[in-house]
Amino acid sequence: MVTPSATYADCPASNVCFYTGSGGSGNMCKWSDADPDWTLGIDRCSWARSAPARSVYNRGTSTSYTAVAFYTGTNYSGYNGCMGQGWQGNIGPAYLLSHRWITSPC
Numbered sequence: 001m002v003t004p005s006a007t008y009a010d011c012p013a014s015n016v017c018f019y020t021g022s023g024g025s026g027n028m029c030k031w032s033d034a035d036p037d038w039t040l041g042i043d044r045c046s047w048a049r050s051a052p053a054r055s056v057y058n059r060g061t062s063t064s065y066t067a068v069a070f071y072t073g074t075n076y077s078g079y080n081g082c083m084g085q086g087w088q089g090n091i092g093p094a095y096l097l098s099h100r101w102i103t104s105p106c
Helices: none
Strands: 016-019 026-031 052-056 067-070 079-084 088-094 098-102
Touching: 016 098, 052 067, 052 079, 079 088
Parallel strands: none
Antiparallel strands: 016 026, 016 052, 052 088, 067 079, 067 098
8 A cells, every 4th residue: 555745654553664765755655464575465565666665664563573574576585674663764775575574683
């Protein structure tokens, strides 16, 4: 799901949100679950192939997971980095296509 002209404040609790701009700006795509393919999943990110992600906010709340890992390829291939629970910040820019919640720290 895409939210145009978003901010970090627009990221709902229990979600990870990726943004086309730095500092949580630009278009935002959000997920509450892992997604092996941002272009074909239930929550599709329309800009995933045409614009790089430049920032992320891991607003996850699960006690089972400590971070979210993100990847340049589908099916969790091409590891690009991770963001700890509750963290927000600039990344990339990187064309990302999948992410999953992980139990190990970044």
